[in-house]
Every structure is written in structure tokens, then in C-alpha cells.
Amino acid sequence: MTPEQFRHAGRRTIDWIAHYLETIERHPVLSRVAPGEIRRRLPPRAPERGEPFDAILQDLDDVILPGITHWQSPNFFAYFPANASPPAILGDLVSSGLGVQGMLWATSPACTELETHVLDWLVDLLDLPDRFKSDGAGAGGGVIQDTASSASLCALLAARERATGFQTNETGVDRALTAYTSTQAHSSLEKAAGIAGIGRRNLRPIEVDAAQAMRPDALERAIAADRRAGRTPCFVCATVGTTASTAIDPVPAIAEVCRRYGVWLHVDAAHAGSAALCPELRWIHAGVEHADSYCFNPHKWMLTNFDCDCFYVADRAALISTFSVTPEYLRNPATESGTVFDYRDWQVPLGRRFRALKLWFVIRQYGAEGLRAHIRRHVALAQEFAGWVAADDRFELAAPVPLNLVCFRHVGGDPANQRLLDELNGSGSLYLTHARLDGRLVLRLAIGGTFTERRHVAGAWQLIRDRAGAAAA
């Protein structure tokens, strides 16, 4: 395919996507295919000869779309949003077109420098601590990871290394290391503890209060007990916006415990962090100025398509020392002076895409005020929905609603809620997921779609009310 043929095929692909976005509400939000159904539509062997591009595009409609759960539908209220946007799609397209691999500064200086720069912009946009800036008073910096799972793993590894004088990397785990999160923390922490050779059982699940937030007194007791038993506490992960209910751990008090015991504090704000674009919501980040590392995902709630996690550290040397494998070979005056970074030493993989482009496109296209308007709209819609729930005798709120996630349930008990959930998702009109809070099934309605408007949320509530009678029966 020549560049000129690319021009024609590219326009057709753009049109296909535009049409998809224009007609997305016609599809059932949750895919209805059975296991294996998509594979059965595909030929058993790859084609020997090339096929016309139009045949491939046609199969997107015929083969692929039936197997898609439409994350970009304005009626997608499941999990947390993954709200892509037109400028993000186009920024990512340019990244694919340039096809650079930014493992080292030298392999495309713009790939590294735009990333560093845009991540510094975001420190200002979210009013994060200056110590996370690459050119701030401290020695920190930001990097794009694929996901918050990887950010947590990187933080845990740096914590492990700092606690062991950077010797575990060299000689392996040689003592009982322990880590701490609340019972409501993301499952990726458990995965990371296994990967890092620390062991999942050495990740202590700290109990939560009535609002599902970590109890700092319980954290301190757990750390002190491990210390007394001769173990080495090395890492605490506080969550700002838990997956189940957007509970917000009390970071100031947790940070004080971490300070007293010399433990690395990571703050996982994967979903909620984007809220701090709005000054009135920045209270969620109280205490983050004491964290050793922090992450949030523009690919969740900042209009940037997956994958894009912004990961910050206060002491970049600790991170680089954790991941750098051939320091002599890689070091050069520019890297040493701190004016440029080789991001291969800030992450698990060696290679990296030019992901900063999509973030740059998004920030410039919407501007800070445009991004804030999106967040405010979603938060206001969630508050309005919560009001509707609270005013209906058949329903109750199951957790506080600090941001854009409403956890609620039918008063008829778990079976009624399960029936209601199945009916709603089976209708094709919307998609919700569930969680368990205090042992009870709750429905989660997360409002964050780029194209979600009041009419979609009102329509969801209407459908929920309509089906509530049947569910309770």
C-alpha cells in the first residue's frame, strides 16, 4: 500500500469511525455473542493473497461489531469509563503514522521531551505537588505507563529496592518484605506483590471504615506488628477513588504513618485523579504532597484513549536505579544532567510508543476549561442521579457519591438486585456493573462518557424504575 493508497483507505477508515460514533446508540451496549461465535465467523487460515481494503472494512461491520461491548456508547455506565475522544484518536493516529520507538531520548527526542513536558503541564492542571515535576524544585518527574497496574508495580519495585538498599534487584529477595493496601484496593496490587517476589500473603489487606476508606490506625498496627516480627514493611498504597465505590483513603494520616516508619507511599488515583482538574474537587488530593509516587489515568476520565496512565515519582533516581540495567552503557552527559530522560529506565518494557501525542492533542483541543467542563458535567449528572435514587422508596444509596459513581441498590435484597442487573444489561439499552459492599450486592452507575448527556442518564433511571417492579417480584 503506497502513501497515496493510504490516503484513500485512511479517509474511508475515518469515515467508518465517524459513522460508528454517530450510530453507536443503535447497538446493544453489552455484546450478545456467545463464546466462540466471533471465531466461527473467521476463516480457519490466513489468506494466502492480499485482500482489498474494502473487504476488511466490511468485516468490521459484519464480523467485529457484533462482538464489541461499546465502551464509547453514551449508555455505557459500567466499570469506570474509558472515555476516548476525537482528538485523542487522532493524536494516537499520528503516533502510529510516525512509528517511532522512544526507548531512549536519542531514538526520538520529541517523544521523550513532549512526554516530560505534558506531564509537567498536568501537575499544574491538577495542582499536584511541585515535587512531581521534572523541572520543579525537587528531583521528581512523570512518565506515561500503560496502566495503573504497571504504575503500582513500578512503585512497589522502587519501594522494595529503596528498603533493601537497591540490593534485591542484584541478589534477589532475601527477607520478609511486607506491603499494605486497604481491603478495597485494586486487585493489581495483589498481582504486583506476586510478580515482585514479595508474595501476595505479605500484602496486608487493611480494614476500612464505614465509608470504605482505609483506617490509618489499623495500618499503623499492621506495620508495627510486622516490624516487631522482624519483617521489613516497604510499601503502602493508598487509593483515591476505589474501584467499588470511589472511596477516598485518608492520605494525610496514612502519610504520617508512612513517614514515621520510613515506608514508601504510593497514591493510586487511577480513576478519580482527573477530577482535580476542577479546583472545587481538589480536596481529593489532600496529603498527596507527602507521597513518594502517584498515578492517575487520563484513559479513564480525561478523554484520552487507552492506554495512558500518568505516573509520577518524587525521587526519580530511586525509580531509575530500580530499572536501569546497563548504567555505564546508557549514561550520557545529557541524561546525567537531568535535562533529558531515557524513559526505558522508568518502566518494565524497553520499547515505548509516542503516547504523549494523544495527551497533547486532547489538552490543546479542549483546553483546561473544556476538560473541566466535562468533569463537572459528569459529576453533576451523578449527583442528580443520586438524588433520584434517594427519593425513590424502592432504592437506596449504598455508598457516598463524592464524584461520578453512584452505588445503589434495590431494597428487595441481593436476588432482586441481581435480577434487575441482568434485565437491564440484557435490554441492550445500557450497561452497568456491580460490586459488593459490606457483603451486599450493589449496582454501580459510573458517568463519564465523552458523549453522555443528561438524556442518557435520565433514560437509564427511567429504565431502572420500569424494571424495578419486575425485579422485586
Add this chain to the structure above:
Amino acid sequence: MTPEQFRHAGRRTIDWIAHYLETIERHPVLSRVAPGEIRRRLPPRAPERGEPFDAILQDLDDVILPGITHWQSPNFFAYFPANASPPAILGDLVSSGLGVQGMLWATSPACTELETHVLDWLVDLLDLPDRFKSDGAGAGGGVIQDTASSASLCALLAARERATGFQTNETGVDRALTAYTSTQAHSSLEKAAGIAGIGRRNLRPIEVDAAQAMRPDALERAIAADRRAGRTPCFVCATVGTTASTAIDPVPAIAEVCRRYGVWLHVDAAHAGSAALCPELRWIHAGVEHADSYCFNPHKWMLTNFDCDCFYVADRAALISTFSVTPEYLRNPATESGTVFDYRDWQVPLGRRFRALKLWFVIRQYGAEGLRAHIRRHVALAQEFAGWVAADDRFELAAPVPLNLVCFRHVGGDPANQRLLDELNGSGSLYLTHARLDGRLVLRLAIGGTFTERRHVAGAWQLIRDRAGAAAA
């Protein structure tokens, strides 16, 4: 930005990329900017108000392009290629447009099933062992990882778990575990040994023969010595196509050692694997039928833009048991029966892009014969270039040339080669990188660009000859 505005902005972006590809040879291949130069062109703070899309596109030319090292230039001969292609770019565009997150089968069945299916196609296309197929006689399967670094880490972790009865994940590293690669293996193995809590010093660098390939006798001695010392050898990584010189480890003999000692064998064919599209090059995969895991990167030499590493295991249960964090919660009849996979349990992160689309677009657009033609063209050009080197008294070949990488040097010694390299890369006309083989500096010319033709390779040789006199002076 509405879908209709996206349509217009998208066409302009497609045109920008087409124009970039049409004019790519006008740019110096290696970026000439100084550290910090790109950042200085960027405003210190993000814009408060949104900007016109055209202003962003204009800045691609004015701000970004000077900081790009042009990996897609037909004169890029550095590292290994990362040869994107028009259909890959458009497949990735569709992935961005759909914006699905394929962590579970249910979160978009097509995302999982197309990936499983296309990876099975590739087993046939490369004539890989049937045990790596998801629907083969065995219990294997394939998954897309971001990079070979991540594939190696996943393989090492699964090996660690298998060797310790899947207890290390639970309780942490509690014994001296050891791993083995040749001295020529990729640096990511060292990084992985650190991450996994095994320790970099417990990754034994096995000596190589004159062709830079691992010596199986040395491997066996190292494993036996560790066993006698009470350590637990758990993992061997053989390389098919080393980074420095595309040396090919003797996998059949290595596999026999692994079998005798019960050690997991991973085969890293990140770059070279794509060659097996051609029957006459499949000898590189001799012995792979005995491997526990295998990977190759379509994002290197199969016209698919970064990131796309195809990772296969013979026993998927070992991999899933390594990464699954909440088996009860996630398991469902479809997953259990093996008819569908939840790929979150095959990798480090939770979330995942719909990366199979670009691979599907590439395979269908070119067909098997089109892909083979690309490989054959690159290999033939490398052989021709090697012939030119061998016939010139001022140069010598520094390693065998089994595929598309030529390692050569000027007979004038290291300083002459360094001067020659600096001059060539400073010219802007091409980009080469170097390696050290047997302690001596060698120049590496890797031929794998999607748009690289004979005239580019001939032009490179002409330039090298022209500059050779000055370099020797």
C-alpha cells in the same frame, strides 16, 4: 469535537501522515536537536482555552518533526527495524476509534477472540509447533504483549512459579532461584530477573561460541553447578537472532539440557521470528517444538506498528495460574472450558488495547505471500550488501549474516569505525547503530524498512565507501 468535526480533522490528519510518508526522505534520519530544544519550543503552561485543530497539526511540522528520528525512513538501518505499514496504522486507528478495553472476554468478546484467532493463524504462517495453538492438540495459546521484554518477564514468572509449586506468588521468594541466558541475550532478561525478585546475579550469562551462539555444554555445566550448590535452576532463555548480530542459539541441544533438568525453556525470537514466514528460513526455529514459551515481534519485522509482541505458551494453565489474582470471581464456565480466555490473566497489566486489529489488517492486506515477499526482499538486500562488504579490502564482515542484519567494520580499527559511524549518522542520509563483538566495535546495518528499496541500500554503501577514506585518515 463532534463526529462530523472528527471526519474533517481526521481527513486532514490522514493527509498529514500520507504527506509525511511521501516526503520522509527529506528529513535527516537521526534527529539533530540538542537536549531540551523541543521543550523550549513548547509553552510553559497548558492552554486555558481550546485551540483550533489546524494549529495542532501545524505544530507537528514546526515543533515535533525536528525532534523525530525517522524510524519509518527507508534509510533507517539502526537497531532492528520497527516497520509500520499503512494497513497497520489503519488497524490501530480502528482500535482507537472503537476504544474498547479487552481485559475480560466479556468486555468485548471480539477483542479476545480475534486475538486468539490471529495468533493461531500465525502459528500456521510461521509453521510453529501445534502445541502453541489455542485449539491445537495441546493446551497452549498465544497472546499479544507490548514487547518481548514483557514476554520474557511473563515467561520467567511462569517458570519461577512452576519450579516452586506456584508458591512464590503466595509467600515470596524463599530460595535461591537461578536463570540462564547467553552473554548475547537481550538486556530485558537482566531487568526481568530483578523485577521477579530472583536477582540479576542469579541470571547466569552463558558463554558463546565463535558465531556468538550459546554453548549448550557451558549451559549444562552452569545448571549442574547450581543444582549441586542447592540452588533451583528454573529458567533458560535461548535467543533466535541476538540483538548484536542475529546469532541463533542451538535450541535443540539447549532444549535437551532443559528437559534433563526440568527447566522452563523460553525462546526469544523477537526480531528474527518473522523470517519463518518463508519456508526456506524456517531452519531458525529448529528445536522450538520443545520450548515452553516463545515470542516474536510483528512490530519489528512484520509491518505492524509498535507495540505488538506475539507470545506463545505450551501450557497456558501455568501462565494463567501465575497471573490470575481472583480466580473464583473471574472464573466462569466459558473460561473454564477453554473456549474463551480472559487475557488479563496472561499479562502484567489488567487493561488491554484491541491490538489484534492491526495484525489482522496487515495479514489480510498483504496476504501470506505479500508478507513473505517483504522478508525475502530484505534478506536478499542484506546478502547483497554483505557481498559488497566482503569484496572491498577496506572492510570486513564481523559476523555471519543469516538474515537481514549485516555486522561489518572498517579494517582501520575501533577509532576509524567510530569516526565513520559518527560521520555517516551526522550526514543525515542514513542511520546505523553499533555493537561490540569480541570486544571490537562493529557497525550494524539492519534492512527491514517497509519502503526500503535496493536504491537505498546501494546509496548507503556508496556513502560508506565515500566516507571510508576520511575515516581511516
